[in-house]
Amino acid sequence: MSVTLTQAAANHVQKYIAKRGKGIGIRLGVKTTGCSGLAYKLEYADDSLPEDMVFESYGTKVMIDPKSFAVLDGTELDFQREGLNEGFKFNNPREKARCGCGESFTV
Amino acid sequence: MAFLQISEPGESPEPHTRRLAVGIDLGTTNSIVATIRNAVPECLPDSQGHTMLPSAVQYAEGGDVIVGEEALKHRGDDALNTITSVKRFMGRSVADLRGDTEARYNFTTPNGDGKGSLKIVTRHGAMSPIEVSADILKTLKARAEESLGGELYGAVITVPAYFDDAQRQATKDAAKLAGLNVLRLLNEPTAAAVAYGLDQHAEGTFLIYDLGGGTFDVSILRLSRGVFEVLATMGDTNLGGDDFDAALAKHAFDTWALTRALSPAGQANLLAASRAAKEALTNADVATIRVDWGCGFDSKVDVTREKFVELTQPFVDRTMSAVKRTLRDAKLKADEINGVVLVGGATRTPSVRAALEAHFGKPPLATMNPDEVVALGAAIQADQLAGNKSGEGESHLLLDVIPLSLGLETMGGLVEKIIPRNSTIPVAKAQEFTTFKDGQTAMALHVVQGERELVSDCRSLARFELRGIPPMVAGSARIRVTFQVDADGLLSVSATETTSNVRAEVTVKPSYGLGDGEIASMLQSAFASANTDMQARALAEARVDASALVTALSNALVVDRALLTDTEHAALNSQIAHLKSLAEGSDHRAIVRASEALNQASTEFAGRRMDRAVREALTGRDIEKIV
Numbered sequence: 001m002s003v004t005l006t007q008a009a010a011n012h013v014q015k016y017i018a019k020r021g022k023g024i025g026i027r028l029g030v031k032t033t034g035c036s037g038l039a040y041k042l043e044y045a046d047d048s049l050p051e052d053m054v055f056e057s058y059g060t061k062v063m064i065d066p067k068s069f070a071v072l073d074g075t076e077l078d079f080q081r082e083g084l085n086e087g088f089k090f091n092n093p094r095e096k097a098r099c100g101c102g103e104s105f106t107v
Numbered sequence: 108m109a110f111l112q113i114s115e116p117g118e119s120p121e122p123h124t125r126r127l128a129v130g131i132d133l134g135t136t137n138s139i140v141a142t143i144r145n146a147v148p149e150c151l152p153d154s155q156g157h158t159m160l161p162s163a164v165q166y167a168e169g170g171d172v173i174v175g176e177e178a179l180k181h182r183g184d185d186a187l188n189t190i191t192s193v194k195r196f197m198g199r200s201v202a203d204l205r206g207d208t209e210a211r212y213n214f215t216t217p218n219g220d221g222k223g224s225l226k227i228v229t230r231h232g233a234m235s236p237i238e239v240s241a242d243i244l245k246t247l248k249a250r251a252e253e254s255l256g257g258e259l260y261g262a263v264i265t266v267p268a269y270f271d272d273a274q275r276q277a278t279k280d281a282a283k284l285a286g287l288n289v290l291r292l293l294n295e296p297t298a299a300a301v302a303y304g305l306d307q308h309a310e311g312t313f314l315i316y317d318l319g320g321g322t323f324d325v326s327i328l329r330l331s332r333g334v335f336e337v338l339a340t341m342g343d344t345n346l347g348g349d350d351f352d353a354a355l356a357k358h359a360f361d362t363w364a365l366t367r368a369l370s371p372a373g374q375a376n377l378l379a380a381s382r383a384a385k386e387a388l389t390n391a392d393v394a395t396i397r398v399d400w401g402c403g404f405d406s407k408v409d410v411t412r413e414k415f416v417e418l419t420q421p422f423v424d425r426t427m428s429a430v431k432r433t434l435r436d437a438k439l440k441a442d443e444i445n446g447v448v449l450v451g452g453a454t455r456t457p458s459v460r461a462a463l464e465a466h467f468g469k470p471p472l473a474t475m476n477p478d479e480v481v482a483l484g485a486a487i488q489a490d491q492l493a494g495n496k497s498g499e500g501e502s503h504l505l506l507d508v509i510p511l512s513l514g515l516e517t518m519g520g521l522v523e524k525i526i527p528r529n530s531t532i533p534v535a536k537a538q539e540f541t542t543f544k545d546g547q548t549a550m551a552l553h554v555v556q557g558e559r560e561l562v563s564d565c566r567s568l569a570r571f572e573l574r575g576i577p578p579m580v581a582g583s584a585r586i587r588v589t590f591q592v593d594a595d596g597l598l599s600v601s602a603t604e605t606t607s608n609v610r611a612e613v614t615v616k617p618s619y620g621l622g623d624g625e626i627a628s629m630l631q632s633a634f635a636s637a638n639t640d641m642q643a644r645a646l647a648e649a650r651v652d653a654s655a656l657v658t659a660l661s662n663a664l665v666v667d668r669a670l671l672t673d674t675e676h677a678a679l680n681s682q683i684a685h686l687k688s689l690a691e692g693s694d695h696r697a698i699v700r701a702s703e704a705l706n707q708a709s710t711e712f713a714g715r716r717m718d719r720a721v722r723e724a725l726t727g728r729d730i731e732k733i734v
Binding site for chain 2: 012013016019020026027029031039040041042043044045046080082083084085086087088089090
């Protein structure tokens with residue numbers, strides 16, 4: 001039971017933390033909003049909270065609050081490129097449907 | 108699908124609310140687009156990984172508009188149709204160019220009479236600098252939209268602090284023409300300060316020294332508690348790294364003792380070779396200017412760093428005297444400047460850094476890439492203006508100043524300054540004037556910009572008239588004239604006769620910018636060609652469909668001739684001939700209509716063919732085998 005980053009995602013997280021100048025890792029989460037009910041949160045983490053679940057992939061720490069973990073368990077965060085466009089993508093096995101834009105989803 | 112970006116803690120956007128905003132440094136030599144990605148400002152590269160787009164546009168044969176590196180390659184062999192350093196011509200008239208040796212294009216004016224805005228003659232017609240700049244901006248817009256995966260909400264575009272109203276308006280017009288929503292025009296040094304201020308949380312008084320390809324700016328900014336205030340700014344819109352190249356080129360030309368003037372192509376080759384030598388001299392002590400003239404003939408000359416310093420000293424001296432004047436304007440001494448920020452590729456020149464270090468007693472700050480720092484600052488500002496930065500949006504209110512005094516012509520051709528130079532904007536100021544003749548019912552107002560006392564020495568921005576003043580004794584009318592400069596540095600002037608409330612106003616649309624009508628007609632011509640393009644496409648599609656139908660039906664007529672009476676056969680054949688002749692024309696609707704009619708007319712024939720095929724397939728076969 002875990003949440004992982006692909007090598008590409010981990011590299012890019014490290015690169016951007018270096019550019020930003022601070023951060024111990026990233027924080028993944030889920031909030032209830034959006035046209036399909038839930039939306040992913042992807043943020044820099046400057047510290048970890050006592051209740052956090054902490055994972056590590058390729059040397060990059062991932063913090064998740066337990067409530068979000070119920071929805072995110074098994075998720076792999078990937079980094080992809082399509083032409084000039086690039087960014088992060090959640091591969092979540094629990095995701096049933098997402099809205100066309102990919103910004104929100106249901107489980 | 109849209110990709111996700113990393114946000115600052117607690118600032119994950121609601122789905123569908125993030126607005127794509129960019130900062131654009133529309134430079135003389137190079138242009139750059141930057142944005143905030145993963146909460147970090149960064150420049151967006153093209154597919155080759157280059158962030159800098161050479162500000163070069165080639166109007167190529169066959170109607171293509173080529174922008175960037177590819178266009179630059181044709182500066183030699185297609186010099187008159189390959190426009191570089193177009194920023195120098197923004198908001199300029201032909202008269203402004205007198206004595207500008209850099210002006211190596213064929214210029215014209217809208218009516219060919221030397222009056223009004225300048226245009227450059229190319230094989231695509233006479234292009235205004237605004238249109239050329241719009242082509243550069245369109246390329247950056249396309250790159251940004253591809254990189255960010257969506258339509259741009261808006262852009263912050265930077266301009267030299269010294270740009271006058273005409274030049275600012277021209278820049279805004281170019282952006283509008285490129286389909287960009289201008290969130291704001293931002294002075295380049297202010298953008299650099301935004302980039303440095305946010306990255307390093309610096310407080311204090313800074314001098315921004317910006318030596319780009321074609322423009323020089325020096326500005327003094329005070330940063331405190333996240334607020335940037337421009338204390339003074341000064342510059343020269345005709346001084347930059349291009350002049351260093353030209354000085355090297357002249358040196359080579361003189362050394363080789365060439366007797367004939369160079370062709371545009373030869374001149375461009377020599378400038379490119381000089382530029383390469385200049386860049387090499389940043390790190391090397393000697394560099395070679397080498398030009399291949401073709402036909403196995405070439406020239407070369409070695410230039411030492413000492414020689415380069417000697418050749419470029421006059422330009423460096425000019426920048427340093429502007430630095431000293433700006434310090435005086437701001438009433439500061441050199442040791443009160445906490446740091447000198449370098450902007451622009453030419454600040455890599457060691458003698459520039461040495462001159463600044465000597466004057467300020469400390470080395471200039473250069474932790475950021477001087478080519479990118481302006482675009483990065485503009486991106487930060489754009490992100491805030493687009494409303495992506497929740498909570499702290501108001502904390503980076505930028506205070507800019509107007510570069511030149513604004514005033515009115517008074518009797519005797521004198522200038523009455525209404526808003527003095529270096530006033531912070533937005534600003535509004537009013538002053539009262541009166542009539543000078545008994546029974547005077549109208550007043551001509553002439554808005555000028557500049558520091559000189561005589562109207563003839565200042566730049567004329569606009570003229571308008573206040574009519575309908577009630578006849579009164581000279582000196583008793585009270586005419587209140589209000590000057591208002593908005594956050595983009597654009598001016599509007601209104602005049603009101605206060606006893607009768609007669610009012611007139613003008614938004615300064617400088618004579619060198621484009622009128623709203625011109626912009627509209629340009630946009631319309633873009634729409635019109637879009638319409639032509641669509642028509643062409645519809646025609647091609649109609650022809651393809653018609654030809655497929657004709658071929659299929661003609662074949663069937665041969666194979667199944669027996670299914671038709673002679674009358675039916677003749678009727679179908681004549682309709683086929685009709686459709687064929689229409690397909691050679693260009694009326695796509697007629698082709699579509701004839702295709703549909705032929706389809707209808709042949710439905711019966713198709714039905715008979717179907718019946719026959721089915722009959723043939725079934726004849727003599729066992730029912731069980733078929734099922």
